Amino acid sequence: MTVLVYLDHEGGAIRQASRSAIAAASKLGDVDVLVTGPDAAAAAKSAAAIPGVKKVVQVTDTTGNSELAEPVASLLADLAAGYTHILAASSATAKNILPRTAALLDVQPIPDIVAINDADTFVRPIYAGSALATVKSADAKKIITVRASSFEPVASEGGNATIEEVALPAGPGGSTFIATELSKSERPELESARVVVSGGNGMLNEENFKLLEPLADRLGAAIGASRAAVDKGFVSNEYQVGQTGKIVAPELYIAMGISGQIQHLAGMKDSKVIVAVNKDPEAPIFQVADYGIVGDLFTILPQLEAELDKAG
Amino acid sequence: MKVLVPVKRVIDYNIKPRVKADGSGVETAGVKMSMNPFDEIAVEEAVRLKEKGVVSEIIAVSIGEAKAQDTLRTAMAMGADRSILVETDVVTEPLSVAKVLKALVEKEKPDLIILGKQAIDDDMNATGQMLAGLLGRPQATFASKVEVADGAVTVMREIDGGSQTVKLALPAIITADLRLNEPRYASLPNIMKARKKPMEKITPADLGVDMTPRLSVVSVAEPPERKAGIKLDSAAELVSRLRNEAKVI
Ligand SMILES: Cc1cc2nc3c(=O)[nH]c(=O)nc-3n(C[C@H](O)[C@H](O)[C@H](O)COP(=O)(O)OP(=O)(O)OC[C@H]3O[C@@H](n4cnc5c(N)ncnc54)[C@H](O)[C@@H]3O)c2cc1C
Numbered sequence: 071m072t073v074l075v076y077l078d079h080e081g082g083a084i085r086q087a088s089r090s091a092i093a094a095a096s097k098l099g100d101v102d103v104l105v106t107g108p109d110a111a112a113a114a115k116s117a118a119a120i121p122g123v124k125k126v127v128q129v130t131d132t133t134g135n136s137e138l139a140e141p142v143a144s145l146l147a148d149l150a151a152g153y154t155h156i157l158a159a160s161s162a163t164a165k166n167i168l169p170r171t172a173a174l175l176d177v178q179p180i181p182d183i184v185a186i187n188d189a190d191t192f193v194r195p196i197y198a199g200s201a202l203a204t205v206k207s208a209d210a211k212k213i214i215t216v217r218a219s220s221f222e223p224v225a226s227e228g229g230n231a232t233i234e235e236v237a238l239p240a241g242p243g244g245s246t247f248i249a250t251e252l253s254k255s256e257r258p259e260l261e262s263a264r265v266v267v268s269g270g271n272g273m274l275n276e277e278n279f280k281l282l283e284p285l286a287d288r289l290g291a292a293i294g295a296s297r298a299a300v301d302k303g304f305v306s307n308e309y310q311v312g313q314t315g316k317i318v319a320p321e322l323y324i325a326m327g328i329s330g331q332i333q334h335l336a337g338m339k340d341s342k343v344i345v346a347v348n349k350d351p352e353a354p355i356f357q358v359a360d361y362g363i364v365g366d367l368f369t370i371l372p373q374l375e376a377e378l379d380k381a382g
Numbered sequence: 383m384k385v386l387v388p389v390k391r392v393i394d395y396n397i398k399p400r401v402k403a404d405g406s407g408v409e410t411a412g413v414k415m416s417m418n419p420f421d422e423i424a425v426e427e428a429v430r431l432k433e434k435g436v437v438s439e440i441i442a443v444s445i446g447e448a449k450a451q452d453t454l455r456t457a458m459a460m461g462a463d464r465s466i467l468v469e470t471d472v473v474t475e476p477l478s479v480a481k482v483l484k485a486l487v488e489k490e491k492p493d494l495i496i497l498g499k500q501a502i503d504d505d506m507n508a509t510g511q512m513l514a515g516l517l518g519r520p521q522a523t524f525a526s527k528v529e530v531a532d533g534a535v536t537v538m539r540e541i542d543g544g545s546q547t548v549k550l551a552l553p554a555i556i557t558a559d560l561r562l563n564e565p566r567y568a569s570l571p572n573i574m575k576a577r578k579k580p581m582e583k584i585t586p587a588d589l590g591v592d593m594t595p596r597l598s599v600v601s602v603a604e605p606p607e608r609k610a611g612i613k614l615d616s617a618a619e620l621v622s623r624l625r626n627e628a629k630v631i
Pocket residue numbers: 269270271272273295296297298299310311312313314315316326327328329330331332333334337347348349350353365366367368395419420502
């Protein structure tokens with residue numbers, strides 16, 4: 071069996087989540103990968119160095135079309151003939167493209183898998199992670215997205231794959247890429263950070279939300295947020311952790327002023343160690359927190375910083 | 383201009399779902415059901431486009447048990463003009479739903495189809511993309527802003543690192559994200575009015591669609607439970623525990 075993995079990259083650097091998808095794919099068979107975009111050549115070079123990758127399919131495109139689901143979904147459907155499974159890490163990009171590919175191939179996709187039982191049987195969370203469903207696919211080909219936090223990423227160096235250039239098909243047309251606006255951040259990427267400091271409604275406003283930065287700086291942490299914090303405009307949507315935001319599983323997750331509704335827990339309850347600071351002793355976040363402090367976060371935040379500075 | 387809005391009946395998002403003792407699925411008997419929250423946003427967006435004079439007719443569609451009528455009534459109370467119930471007892475999955483919707487699109491010829499980005503029961507996040515694929519039409523998923531002008535729709539969409547804007551020729555498919563709008567509550571007079579709005583009832587067989595699921599559920603289990611830890615009295619104790627006990631800093 072040979073498996074094709076669609077890789078997400080940023081300016082040629084392969085995302086860690088995509089290396090988790092390669093780890094999942096390796097359980098199923100030999101692995102080829104696909105990289106697209108204006109920096110596909112750089113991405114292909116990085117991808118070829120990933121151990122276990124046999125072949126890299128490189129699709130260089132400078133027209134903006136590789137930003138669109140329509141042509142990339144058609145490309146994957148064209149490439150599908152040679153593969154039993156098509157995988158990608160569950161990013162916004164993959165969720166945009168892979169279901170469309172599945173429709174073109176008359177396949178029911180299997181999103182967000184957390185375990186592989188055999189070539190047809192997979193485990194995936196449903197109901198915001200309130201249940202784990204084991205599902206068996208009757209389709210000849212499987213289209214799968216992988217929850218990165220459930221698969222240890224493969225190494226980034228040591229491999230030596232071949233690279234093959236392929237052209238992007240036109241797709242059905244009718245869709246034009248206008249622009250992308252990325253928020254710049256010096257911090258580690260939320261989904262692969264070792265430590266995440268998240269703020270919720272308890273941060274009260276945009277100004278106060280920034281108070282999390284000195285703590286995050288000390289811990290080398292990414293910053294996350296609850297939906298309420300995003301809704302109220304304390305931070306933009308890409309910070310959202312949860313059922314409909316990003317799924318994270320860092321070594322340490324610190325929740326400041328977050329109540330812990332199920333939709334939020336869905337995005338962080340697989341973290342190794344959870345810390346919660348909340349003034350309400352009954353807040354549901356304490357039911358999943360390893361360490362909790364009941365109190366006013368605005369008092370505790372500076373104390374935490376001082377303690378970290380002390381022995382650190 | 384005509385808009386089609388598919389709406390799904392799901393367990394209300396405030397209810398914590400319980401896994402059935404025999405591991406065959408999640409308990410739905412006697413559980414409060416509501417319209418999928420993302421679909422409320424999709425209906426709201428269609429209604430706003432109608433209020434702006436861009437849209438002339440809104441058709442809500444639901445595929446599922448007879449009780450999905452309640453969901454369609456809610457959609458009509460929010461402002462949909464009429465609705466179609468595609469009745470089936472088979473568990474729906476995105477591929478079969480997309481096939482039903484494709485058949486309806488070919489019949490009704492809407493200019494815009496607005497779906498939710500994700501059903502909060504199966505968490506698939508696939509139906510809109512699949513419908514667009516089957517129709518060979520352009521798609522804009524995870525929409526946070528929608529503007530219709532001159533036979534095209536410009537959509538701002540949420541992506542991992544920020545946002546992206548795309549322009550689609552109509553007819554097109556859009557899936558709604560949480561930030562798109564804040565859905566209205568249906569007023570009592572509108573709920574009364576909705577009772578008189580037309581609801582057509584058909585079956586997947588009428589549309590020639592085979593609903594047999596491709597994914598069969600082997601078992602459904604509770605996820606491993608996380609135990610509540612300990613409450614600490616001070617930041618000093620927390621830092622010391624994180625360093626010496628959990629060893630994560
Ligand atoms: C379809 C759908 C999808 C959703 N998806 C997501 C998602 O992906 N992610 C997500 O997070 N939510 C999601 N939600 C929203 C979710 O249901 C909750 O509304 C949200 O998580 C609440 O955010 P919060 O905990 O910050 O706010 P609140 O529930 O308002 O909690 C604020 C907490 O801060 C505490 N607090 C206040 N002041 C202080 C202080 N000075 N010191 C200490 N503590 C303080 C309070 O005691 C309270 O517990 C979704 C909802 C729906 C309907």
